[in-house]
Amino acid sequence: MISLTINNKPYQLDIDPNTPLLWVLRDHLDLVGTKFGCGLAQCGACTVHLNGEAIRSCVTKVSRAEGQKVVTIEGLSDTGEHPVQKAWLELDVAQCGYCQTGQIMSAAVLLNQNKNPTDKDIDAAMSGNICRCGTYLRIREAIHLAAEIQQKNG
Amino acid sequence: MTQAKSSINRRSFLKSSALAGGGLMLSFTWLSSFKEAGKLTDPELADKWIELTSYIKITPDNQIKILNPNPEFGQNVMTSLPMIIAEELDADWQTIIVEMGPHDNMKLGPQFTGGSNSVRMYWKPLREAGAAARQMLLSAAAQTWNVPMEELSTKDGIIHHVKSGKSGNYGQFATKAATIPVPKDAKLKEIKNFNVVRNSKKNVEGQKIVTGKPLFGMDYKQEGMLIAMIEHPPAFGMKLKSFDASETLKMPGITDVFKQELYPEDFEQGGFDTRTFNDLLVVVGKSTWEVMNARKKLKVTWEPRGDAKDVFGGRGGKREVIVPGALESTDAQRKKMQELASQPAQELRKDGDPEAAFKNAAQIIERTYNAPFLAHNCMEPMNFFAHVTEDKAVLAGPLQAPGWTEPMLSKLLGLPPEKIEIQMTRMGGGFGRRAYGHYLGEAALISKKTKAPIKLIYSREDDMTYGIYRPMYTATYRAALDANKNLIGFHVKGGGIPEHPVHANRFPAGAIDNYLAEGWSIPSNITIGAFRAPRSNFNAAAEQSFLDELAEAMGKDPIDFRLELLKRAKENPVGKNNDYNPDRYASVLQLVKEKSGWNGAENKKYSRGVAAYFCHNSYAAHVIDFIIKDGKPVVEQVFSAVDCGIVVNLDAATNMVQGAVVDGIGNALYGALTHKEGAAEQNNFHRYKIIRMNEAPQKIEVHFVQNDLDPTGLGEPPFPPVFGALANALYKATGKRYYDQPYGPQLNPRRAF
Numbered sequence A: 001m002i003s004l005t006i007n008n009k010p011y012q013l014d015i016d017p018n019t020p021l022l023w024v025l026r027d028h029l030d031l032v033g034t035k036f037g038c039g040l041a042q043c044g045a046c047t048v049h050l051n052g053e054a055i056r057s058c059v060t061k062v063s064r065a066e067g068q069k070v071v072t073i074e075g076l077s078d079t080g081e082h083p084v085q086k087a088w089l090e091l092d093v094a095q096c097g098y099c100q101t102g103q104i105m106s107a108a109v110l111l112n113q114n115k116n117p118t119d120k121d122i123d124a125a126m127s128g129n130i131c132r133c134g135t136y137l138r139i140r141e142a143i144h145l146a147a148e149i150q151q152k153n154g
Numbered sequence B: 001m002t003q004a005k006s007s008i009n010r011r012s013f014l015k016s017s018a019l020a021g022g023g024l025m026l027s028f029t030w031l032s033s034f035k036e037a038g039k040l041t042d043p044e045l046a047d048k049w050i051e052l053t054s055y056i057k058i059t060p061d062n063q064i065k066i067l068n069p070n071p072e073f074g075q076n077v078m079t080s081l082p083m084i085i086a087e088e089l090d091a092d093w094q095t096i097i098v099e100m101g102p103h104d105n106m107k108l109g110p111q112f113t114g115g116s117n118s119v120r121m122y123w124k125p126l127r128e129a130g131a132a133a134r135q136m137l138l139s140a141a142a143q144t145w146n147v148p149m150e151e152l153s154t155k156d157g158i159i160h161h162v163k164s165g166k167s168g169n170y171g172q173f174a175t176k177a178a179t180i181p182v183p184k185d186a187k188l189k190e191i192k193n194f195n196v197v198r199n200s201k202k203n204v205e206g207q208k209i210v211t212g213k214p215l216f217g218m219d220y221k222q223e224g225m226l227i228a229m230i231e232h233p234p235a236f237g238m239k240l241k242s243f244d245a246s247e248t249l250k251m252p253g254i255t256d257v258f259k260q261e262l263y264p265e266d267f268e269q270g271g272f273d274t275r276t277f278n279d280l281l282v283v284v285g286k287s288t289w290e291v292m293n294a295r296k297k298l299k300v301t302w303e304p305r306g307d308a309k310d311v312f313g314g315r316g317g318k319r320e321v322i323v324p325g326a327l328e329s330t331d332a333q334r335k336k337m338q339e340l341a342s343q344p345a346q347e348l349r350k351d352g353d354p355e356a357a358f359k360n361a362a363q364i365i366e367r368t369y370n371a372p373f374l375a376h377n378c379m380e381p382m383n384f385f386a387h388v389t390e391d392k393a394v395l396a397g398p399l400q401a402p403g404w405t406e407p408m409l410s411k412l413l414g415l416p417p418e419k420i421e422i423q424m425t426r427m428g429g430g431f432g433r434r435a436y437g438h439y440l441g442e443a444a445l446i447s448k449k450t451k452a453p454i455k456l457i458y459s460r461e462d463d464m465t466y467g468i469y470r471p472m473y474t475a476t477y478r479a480a481l482d483a484n485k486n487l488i489g490f491h492v493k494g495g496g497i498p499e500h501p502v503h504a505n506r507f508p509a510g511a512i513d514n515y516l517a518e519g520w521s522i523p524s525n526i527t528i529g530a531f532r533a534p535r536s537n538f539n540a541a542a543e544q545s546f547l548d549e550l551a552e553a554m555g556k557d558p559i560d561f562r563l564e565l566l567k568r569a570k571e572n573p574v575g576k577n578n579d580y581n582p583d584r585y586a587s588v589l590q591l592v593k594e595k596s597g598w599n600g601a602e603n604k605k606y607s608r609g610v611a612a613y614f615c616h617n618s619y620a621a622h623v624i625d626f627i628i629k630d631g632k633p634v635v636e637q638v639f640s641a642v643d644c645g646i647v648v649n650l651d652a653a654t655n656m657v658q659g660a661v662v663d664g665i666g667n668a669l670y671g672a673l674t675h676k677e678g679a680a681e682q683n684n685f686h687r688y689k690i691i692r693m694n695e696a697p698q699k700i701e702v703h704f705v706q707n708d709l710d711p712t713g714l715g716e717p718p719f720p721p722v723f724g725a726l727a728n729a730l731y732k733a734t735g736k737r738y739y740d741q742p743y744g745p746q747l748n749p750r751r752a753f
Ligand code: FES
Pocket: A035, A036, A037, A038, A039, A040, A041, A042, A043, A044, A045, A046, A047, A056, A057, A058, A059
């Protein structure tokens, strides 16, 4: 039995502790907002927060999350109220949309740690997230906008 | 157009399709725990929908639903196609509910995403459908109020009768309207009165995307569903010899391991039934990770397959093709291409006397361009859900053209098409890859064999190494100049594995008196298919680099040089069948010249490159600006000009052009799939470099030519000329011409590949 806290909800799971967190979320908990893109920590589609840090859930064993605080896109805000989600909607960033939950989760951590990131900061923080559709310019712009929204919200 | 159905018919239709395991049935079971995500699947509401033309449903309490007919893979059709209907329906866009339509070519048209055709092919039918429904509602109101229809007007989904002061919403008249035959000649809006189309409307699924709601095939789930993965041969030209699954079967969660043949011998393939391997080793289990893990325990022996025969059916009759069995390597392929390039080839077009022109030339410029195979690398790997039982098949997942895949499924499963239900999910990218539905055949056969609902999933490695790639291309361009540096002859000879790239009737054909186009190809067992702007994505790199070099040799400005050629093609075209419009072609060059400040002193700091191209009925031009940062050339900004006729959804169209530019830069700099002894040398993103945030330009400014022409393609046309503009800008930045893609490794030789 593994005890997990995901999006502030407790879960008890009878599962191989080596299972990547990604597949626990997707297959066992029906939290499918976290995406599978590469399985190799190369694309960022599977990004979630582990104690406030952005991690690649495809290479993170579920045992590492035991007793820790995990937040997925569903927990960031299920209704899209987080400043990053709002900015994403305002600028209509997505094309296919498959990478975007991972992008949003990475961006949320960046903005938590750096209230007013420069383009350079953004490039550095976001280079682990591939967008095959090429929405990078809008992502950059949306992060600046999210920073503004965040500041206004205080 | 189909007859309108009354609400009663609609109800019985719903019931019957639910019983047959139809599309709606699927929506009800689609991740039942997420029901709140889609209010559309509320059966009570579904019962009240009244159908007015096959794309539009309205409830008596005035909920308006528009069915999007075409699969969405990021090109925004889920929003822009319904916008076209809403425009003519004159409904309030804010209140409209958009739903992905079921696969039903009879009711919803051709339903394929490819060839940049979505908006182009649906423009007229959707306008007509919207206008017809509006007219039916107006007739119903006229009858109800007993006033002449001509005295009625609509605005934002409300019908007004000014004289009497009466007004009512569409819902009030929906029931009556549904009894009125669908008019064939409903009046369309005047373009100048558009108020939905030509605006910017937000992605109707944006909210679901940013909150991570289930949308994609990968997210699809059903009670009792098993996960299946396929172990493919390690190399093209290999096949399964034998396997020992005893260790795999001991692994937790594994339910089955078996060999599955995809197409039986002599199976007549359609044009989009391309498949990489026919003998599949299938592992089935309860969860994705368990299956992934257990796959590693397989003990498999593979063997060379030798030459094989593929049979193709279709309009031209039955055709047999021998697929060579050799294990191919990129180096050897390149050598072979060089050999073939110097041998006689098939003549594709000839104008004037090119031989004489080259014989009499004062100067001949000859350059050869090469490009590798490219993998599509859709962000969402290939996957599909299938549940096949005795008498029906239900499938759900990402697919660009269900109507092209259904005949294959029908033959494979021995089921008539009406017993096959394909539910289209949002796709995590497509780029042409998902036009090839072999993975539905695989999923269906696995479900049939295991007698269970299954979801077939490709790992990233599967997706990348068993692809249906952009072919490997080469082309040699030659230009003959006279003593006064006039262009008197032009020759393109293109070849490829396994097809040549030449579009013989494209620019600059038609602009040069003496012109020759030739093509040749080398058969291969490496599977190829459509990749965002097929062939054009190579031609625009080669031809547009060559024209740049030619302009320089002739002492001309590269934009002016192209405009001169286009002027010739317009005023005194050479030959027949020139497939482009010189005016529209010139208009994007002029627009990009203006918007980029092409010769402006303030832009001297940039190393600028320009290119333009025509494909999929649209025109695009880019100016790319490099600067040198820390000793390295970096793309700083891009100016784009596009003529695709009327732009339906302005901001989404801009997004798509920006994406095409980024995609083009990425593929031009880094894209390459190479092989050794038949095995792909790149199997995941650590070896196959995709452009990332830090390599994307700071700015991409997109401009559309303003005209009232019916819309043409947009997903593909802006992509090809990026390659040429990039090569030309790189020349300005480094003083060196680039002939071989990808260009990146030549800029920084220490880079991984
Ligand atoms: S799926 Fe985890 S980084 Fe790609």
